[in-house]
Amino acid sequence: MENSGSPTITDDMPRQNILALTLPAFALAAAASAVESGLPLAAPVPGGVAIVCVGRTSDPAPRVAFDAQRVLVMRAGDFWEAVVGLPLGTQLGVQELTVLEGEQSARMIPFDVGEHEYETQRITLANRRMANPSAPTCAASSASRRVSSARLGPGAMTRRKASASPCRRRGASPARSA
Numbered sequence: 119m120e121n122s123g124s125p126t127i128t129d130d131m132p133r134q135n136i137l138a139l140t141l142p143a144f145a146l147a148a149a150a151s152a153v154e155s156g157l158p159l160a161a162p163v164p165g166g167v168a169i170v171c172v173g174r175t176s177d178p179a180p181r182v183a184f185d186a187q188r189v190l191v192m193r194a195g196d197f198w199e200a201v202v203g204l205p206l207g208t209q210l211g212v213q214e215l216t217v218l219e220g221e222q223s224a225r226m227i228p229f230d231v232g233e234h235e236y237e238t239q240r241i242t243l244a245n246r247r248m249a250n251p252s253a254p255t256c257a258a259s260s261a262s263r264r265v266s267s268a269r270l271g272p273g274a275m276t277r278r279k280a281s282a283s284p285c286r287r288r289g290a291s292p293a294r295s296a
Contacts, residue, residue: 158201161234162204162229162230162231162232163204163231163232163233163234164204164205164206164207164208164210164231164234165204165205165206165208165234165236166204166234167201167202167203167204168200168201168202168204168213168229168231169199169200169201169202170199170200170202170215170227170229171194171197171198171199172191172197172198172199172200172215172217172227173197173198173217173219174196174197174198175193175195175196175197175198176198176219179191179193179198180198180217180218180219181217181218181219182200182215182216182217182218183215183216183218184200184202184213184214184215184216185205189201189202189203189215200215200217202215202229204231208231209231210231210232210233211230211231212228212229212230212231213228213229213230213231214226214227214228214229215227215228215229
């Protein structure tokens with residue numbers, strides 16, 4: 119077949135460029151589909167979310183667990199999908215979901231957890247005692263907290279997270295030394 123003189127995509131662009139233009143469109147369509155269904159974007163990595171198809175829809179929804187913890191199951195068209203939050207400490211490689219449907223015995227569904235390199239931030243403190251206070255500093259902080267709580271009344275200090283104090287974060291008590 120003879121070229122009519124007008125350029126076509128395949129005449130002027132290598133096949134890789136066509137893929138480079140169309141793949142982002144497919145990715146955007148998949149992202150839009152996930153947003154429409156109310157599901158988060160799948161990122162089966164430690165600290166991410168795995169979305170795993172656990173079977174065709176039936177009533178009621180199957181009970182699904184990961185690492186002995188129940189996970190969210192949502193209907194997606196004609197299928198049930200498990201939305202699995204993956205802790206940062208999740209081992210890489212094949213993991214398994216336990217699926218219970220009615221009175222049937224449990225079945226296992228494998229899924230892969232991939233590697234992900236998270237961006238890290240570091241801080242250098244001139245005074246290391248800001249992060250690791252000494253035992254006397256912890257004791258003084260605890261005593262000050264007790265006095266403030268007594269002055270303000272019961273429950274006044276409960277709005278503050280217990281982990282806000284470096285002494286409590288470490289699990290140190292005023293009687294123990296760091």
